[in-house]
Amino acid sequence: MFNRLHRMTALIMLMSLLGVILAACGGGGTGGTGGTGGTGGTTASTAPGGEGTTGGAASAAGTTGGGAGTATTATAGTTGGGAGTATTATAGTTGGGAGTATTATAGTTGGGAGTATTATAGTTGGGAGTATTATAGTTGGAAGGQTAAAECPATAQGQQITMWSPLTGPDGDEMTGLANQFSQDNPQGIRVQHVAQPQYLEKLNTAAAGGALPDMTVIRTYDMPEMAVRNVLKPMSDEALSIIGAGSGEEFPPEAWQAGEFRGQRYMIPLDVHPLVLYYNRDMFQQAGITMPTDRPMTREEFDAAVQALNKNGVAGVAIGTGFGGATLFQTLVRQNGGTLVNEEGTEATYNSEEGVQALTYLRDLKQANTPQVSGTGDPEVKVFQQQRAAMVMHGPWHLSDMQKLPFVGYAQLPQFGPEFSVWGNSHQLTLATDDPAKQAAAACWIGWLSQNSVQWAKAGQVPARQSAREGGQLESVMPPVALFAAQAEAVEFLPQVPGIEAALWAQAFGPAVDAVLLGQQQDVGAALDSAAQKSNQLLQQNAQRYQQ
Amino acid sequence: MATVSVPVERTSSRPAGSKLISRIVLYTVLVLIGLFFVLPLVWMFTTAVKPFVETLQITWIPQEPTLQNFRDIFNDPSIPVLRWFLNSLGLATAFTLSVLVLDSLAGYAYARIEFPGRNALFGLLLATLVMPGIMFLVPNFITIARLNWLNTYQGVMAPGLAGVFGVFFMRQFFQGIPKELEEAAYIDGASVWTTFFRVSLPLAKGALATLAIITFLTSWNDFLWPLLIMNVRERQTLPVGLATIQGQYTFDYGKLMAGAAVTAIPVLILYTLLQRYIVQSVAMSGLKG
Numbered sequence: 001m002f003n004r005l006h007r008m009t010a011l012i013m014l015m016s017l018l019g020v021i022l023a024a025c026g027g028g029g030t031g032g033t034g035g036t037g038g039t040g041g042t043t044a045s046t047a048p049g050g051e052g053t054t055g056g057a058a059s060a061a062g063t064t065g066g067g068a069g070t071a072t073t074a075t076a077g078t079t080g081g082g083a084g085t086a087t088t089a090t091a092g093t094t095g096g097g098a099g100t101a102t103t104a105t106a107g108t109t110g111g112g113a114g115t116a117t118t119a120t121a122g123t124t125g126g127g128a129g130t131a132t133t134a135t136a137g138t139t140g141g142a143a144g145g146q147t148a149a150a151e152c153p154a155t156a157q158g159q160q161i162t163m164w165s166p167l168t169g170p171d172g173d174e175m176t177g178l179a180n181q182f183s184q185d186n187p188q189g190i191r192v193q194h195v196a197q198p199q200y201l202e203k204l205n206t207a208a209a210g211g212a213l214p215d216m217t218v219i220r221t222y223d224m225p226e227m228a229v230r231n232v233l234k235p236m237s238d239e240a241l242s243i244i245g246a247g248s249g250e251e252f253p254p255e256a257w258q259a260g261e262f263r264g265q266r267y268m269i270p271l272d273v274h275p276l277v278l279y280y281n282r283d284m285f286q287q288a289g290i291t292m293p294t295d296r297p298m299t300r301e302e303f304d305a306a307v308q309a310l311n312k313n314g315v316a317g318v319a320i321g322t323g324f325g326g327a328t329l330f331q332t333l334v335r336q337n338g339g340t341l342v343n344e345e346g347t348e349a350t351y352n353s354e355e356g357v358q359a360l361t362y363l364r365d366l367k368q369a370n371t372p373q374v375s376g377t378g379d380p381e382v383k384v385f386q387q388q389r390a391a392m393v394m395h396g397p398w399h400l401s402d403m404q405k406l407p408f409v410g411y412a413q414l415p416q417f418g419p420e421f422s423v424w425g426n427s428h429q430l431t432l433a434t435d436d437p438a439k440q441a442a443a444a445c446w447i448g449w450l451s452q453n454s455v456q457w458a459k460a461g462q463v464p465a466r467q468s469a470r471e472g473g474q475l476e477s478v479m480p481p482v483a484l485f486a487a488q489a490e491a492v493e494f495l496p497q498v499p500g501i502e503a504a505l506w507a508q509a510f511g512p513a514v515d516a517v518l519l520g521q522q523q524d525v526g527a528a529l530d531s532a533a534q535k536s537n538q539l540l541q542q543n544a545q546r547y548q549q
Numbered sequence: 550m551a552t553v554s555v556p557v558e559r560t561s562s563r564p565a566g567s568k569l570i571s572r573i574v575l576y577t578v579l580v581l582i583g584l585f586f587v588l589p590l591v592w593m594f595t596t597a598v599k600p601f602v603e604t605l606q607i608t609w610i611p612q613e614p615t616l617q618n619f620r621d622i623f624n625d626p627s628i629p630v631l632r633w634f635l636n637s638l639g640l641a642t643a644f645t646l647s648v649l650v651l652d653s654l655a656g657y658a659y660a661r662i663e664f665p666g667r668n669a670l671f672g673l674l675l676a677t678l679v680m681p682g683i684m685f686l687v688p689n690f691i692t693i694a695r696l697n698w699l700n701t702y703q704g705v706m707a708p709g710l711a712g713v714f715g716v717f718f719m720r721q722f723f724q725g726i727p728k729e730l731e732e733a734a735y736i737d738g739a740s741v742w743t744t745f746f747r748v749s750l751p752l753a754k755g756a757l758a759t760l761a762i763i764t765f766l767t768s769w770n771d772f773l774w775p776l777l778i779m780n781v782r783e784r785q786t787l788p789v790g791l792a793t794i795q796g797q798y799t800f801d802y803g804k805l806m807a808g809a810a811v812t813a814i815p816v817l818i819l820y821t822l823l824q825r826y827i828v829q830s831v832a833m834s835g836l837k838g
Contacts, residue, residue: 169794173625198789198793203776209690210699211691212699379798387605398797398798398799401796406602
């Protein structure tokens, strides 16, 4: 019996092995609007240019502009796009590029002109003349043959950059695609090789021991301080920072930006923010006659009423899980109630407050009334929702690609349960593991480019950290639900960057306590949080000694 | 199945009716135990051919079977599954050959050849078994890095070319072979080599098969070491590669099980081919793989 089964299954599998070779199909392009570009260094005029006239701009997303001349792609400018021979002019509010600019990105007023090849992120102007890269000028680039702001220096020429990341699965493929695109397009001949690593912290640690670190990595926010203390990650040099052109983080959610700094030095540039979101069953909402607000979060009253109306016939109003799901909702609710998790120095846990007790009590009652049995790893609450046994679930945006396979799923912001609007979230950040100046410079060129083009990263379901990528309607064209989630990017609060803080608060302290309360194993909510906080304080103190400066 | 009939024979003195009942009971129990082991495999294969929506439910028979999961894995140019498969197969085969040769030679030496310090050396060797393998991870990694063998197949292979367990296992086996057989060969004028190859080794076929299976499986399933050594996607092994196609926080069970099926097939084939040796050697040595 065994033999036959094995042979049969082997045969089936071999047949399927043989039967599969298909071509991949390309993604759809984004159209855009051209417009009148900046005229050499000064602020761009808001002159005419009609809705993608000659420029071959496809679908026009801008309000006034269109492309003129030989512009091939001009995207999402409110007034401007590219003119002349500009090939790509993206996201300018007034101007794009003109002349022979090849890429003019994200200028609020101007882009590049003349022979500028890349003019990026100027608020008023880009570069002109023979500038090859004009980055991040707040008032203007340069004109007439001068180079603008910081640019990719000669030392970065031809560097090979290896980047590791924990971004396995479809996210990693998006990142590899971006890395390949940059490698092809950048005029300095920098090559970026991206490798997604499962168990990447172990990999980083072992590689550090063997002196075989990559040049840079993507890292989750709270993994940075420990890695920095152990010299796995290196601070970004002033040169690298000026190449990246992120200034002092005006374009990023302040807390996500702040999290990139450790002991007075900048280690990370935010790539994305991933907040909790609300998935709901549109069919069930329709049948119950409930409308989900689209322009704001649900209020607590609306949410409670919806849960009550939907919680019938063996369907739960909302699926509440334990583990990750329970703990992130707990954190969200504590902050929405006006409480905090830890003091500002990151030395003392504060979640065992009245706000904390209220938060956990509410969450427990919600779970007990809806999905008391749902617990364990592998996000069973999400599965319950996907099986249409629950009308709502609150979880991470990374389920987006799976959810999109299910026609009944609707997307919304997380409800506002308390007086404040706060959402649990985390962030992937870009960081360097090399301190070689040339490598840092080359990596910085890539980081700057990636940050500028991070709207593409939304395809992976993550909210781009950079404001210019979140605004101007680009997200709607790349990944509509992410545009909705993006409204929450600024509502994500981060913990102070102290080594080991997340584990000291969560995994080893309130995590188990929240689970015990949610599952009804511990009745006294206050006592559960108090003993967890005690444990946290002990761990924070130990960490402070272990990682002292 | 042949070994199972032994207890049945013992009941032959009883009346025919009770013999039938005991047979029914026996086979019921055996079928239940069999199901216990086979159901996870069945679930793996059925889930692998389910469309995404169906993977959310626990059902045994797919409503709309599809090969989409396999297509997703094999068609995506960023997922070189066949290459990973060949890497794994090549490495596991090479490991197995090297372990068989080195461990049987070493085991024979420890069992039969007298040399000064033999027992002390063997004790030292055994002592390394006590230490958890994870302890050697970083030192081994540093060695490989210094040799500039990162991202190479020899880098993956070097630390596992011979195994202490295998040496121990083969030594025990060779010690169990009656010495007289070898002495008879010596009297006929055979050298140590001839005795080893013509007399001892053929007797150890069962043990070698067991060792081969264990080694092949260990290498085939090994995750951490190849993960640490290989940073080039094309050179990764199947378990590592398949881990990279799962999301950071999400599991697509259909794809996961399609990958698991691809990983399991060679093992199932190997097991089917070597089944007789495995059963024999387990019976002989009392060891389970």
